Amino acid sequence: MSTRIAFLKGHGTENDFVIIPDPENTLDLSPAVAAALCNRRAGIGGDGLLHVVRSAAHPEAREMAAEAEWFMDYRNGDGSIAEMCGNGVRVFARYLQRAGHVTEGEIAIATRGGVKAVHLAKDGDVTVGMGKALLPEGDVTVSVGGHTWPARNVNMGNPHAVAFVDDLADAGDLYAPPPFSPESAYPDGVNVEFVVDRGPRHVALRVHERGSGETRSCGTGACAVAVATARRDGADPAVTGTPVTYTVDVPGGRLVITEHPDGAIEMTGPAVIVAEGELDGDWFETVNP
Secondary structure (H helix, E strand, C coil): CCCCEEEEEEEECCEEEEEEECCCCCCCCCHHHHHHHHCCCCCCCCCEEEEEEEHHHCCCCHHHCCCCCEEEEEEECCCCECCCCHHHHHHHHHHHHHCCCCCCEEEEEEECCEEEEEEECCCCCEEEEEEECECCCCCEEEEECCEEEEEEEEECCCEEEEEECCCHHHHCCCCCCCCEECHHHCCCCCEEEEEEEEECCEEEEEEEECCCEEECCCHHHHHHHHHHHHHHCCCCHHHHCCCEEEEEEECCEEEEEEECCCCEEEEEECCEEEEEEEECHHHHHHHCC
């Protein structure tokens, strides 16, 4: 293959992504290709892959094309498909701005978790409308190294288990997915957040992302943590009629999460493009036989 394929590299609070612009959806990005691109030793390296496609050109997004021109075809670091990635949406929006497809202000981005409203601010931060959290009933626990904690089941378009711990070190190395119970709570696996308090409406987390391992940040996880912490603290905007905002520290930076009385959640944080280049066509062919 003589054709070279463009790529970029970006991150949101150090949750990093390989970006592949492919407006007309002409590339065959199999799970093996996505995993190879995200490989930190043999590929470019990233927690996930952002495949940039026009919604009208992708079978999973065509029904959203009237609302959002662009579809974030997101893949985890192991090549598996995920419904949503909050940090990924911000970086995706930053790429669209860099490429001249959008300007500052309001845009819409299609994802497998639905159409997300995004605001590109002049100061560089990006705010994403993350939708509403679902709080499934039932007790859930997560375990690490012989310790077991109760966890709050929160769904942000993808599943989360939020556990409050005394020390973030209690979560261990987070290389492997923390066991959870009951298995029926998360038939397709789960993102697990371990949380400590830092101050009034201020928490910090570590996260094992399903399909990626421990990452430096997780946007949907930060939202799930904010909602779980608010409920633990007795705060429910739907009841009080007042928005509630939490600062969530992640290993790679800081995110600000606001839940509104109608249940809508907004996440604000940075998004950075750090590099761009071309993939070697012969290499691409070897990982996509």
